[in-house]
Amino acid sequence: MTTKADSVNTYSIDYCKTKKGFEAKLKKRQKLDMNKIKQEFTVIADAGIALVIEIDNEEIIIQEYGSCLFKTCKDEEKAKEITQKIFKIGVKDD
């Protein structure tokens, strides 16, 4: 059985399809709890199925189905740290 802790730590991070920026994806596709993410982070825009949030001076687009697109962050290590923060909040409890 996969636990929440497993899910939070099981993601891939790479350049998105057009190589514009980093994209982190949960390996096991699952819906994130967007309401919890909204409560925890500064929301710039809310489209329901996607959010634009700001963390540590970086803008990130979060898609409901477990992906984070980094609009501004060009540092992979920082992107990983932020991804962990988002998934820790957004991955639903088992």
Add this chain to the structure above:
Amino acid sequence: MTKALLLLSGGIDSPIAGYLIKQRNIEVDAIHFSSEPFTDKTPENKSIELAKKIQIKNVFVSKIGEELSQLTKKCEHKYYYVLQRRLMWRIAEKIANKHNYEFLITGENLSQVSSQTLENMKVTDKSVDITILRPILCNDKQETIDLAKKIGTYDLSKGPEFCCVLGPQSPATKARLHDIEREEEKINIKEMINNALETLECKKL
């Protein structure tokens, strides 16, 4: 001289559509719809560069990120692309009427995006009165790519940009008008158009 307004994205197809119409001695200006903050400034910047490349002199920029988020929040997601197009065309038609453009031009093409079907186009057409020109509707993708390379827009169009994050994974391919009109009852289209027109910018190139 006849004037037409091109719906210009940062992609491969729309600049080619504009280029082909310009070849017919029609004056072409463009409108770019920006979905910021659900993307960054890149698509807008690419559109400006593409417009320069095909010698367009005026580019309107309409920021509709907030309006698009209303579509995803309030309407059935599978209809997103049809609703988005109907909204963009209505805004473009308002601008066309104000500035005497007789036609809208799109880069729609039947061999590419799954939502660009004849059925969906028929429903989208019903949102406006202005005539829509689709000069590359039946092109093979390669035909368009070859022309883009020839006129020097390909590398610009292929440049990196964030993909659309608001579209559904399985969009409707056979939308019916009454379903779309039912979805549009959930949103305030007039207000959305007015908001978009209020923030409209025109860039002289």
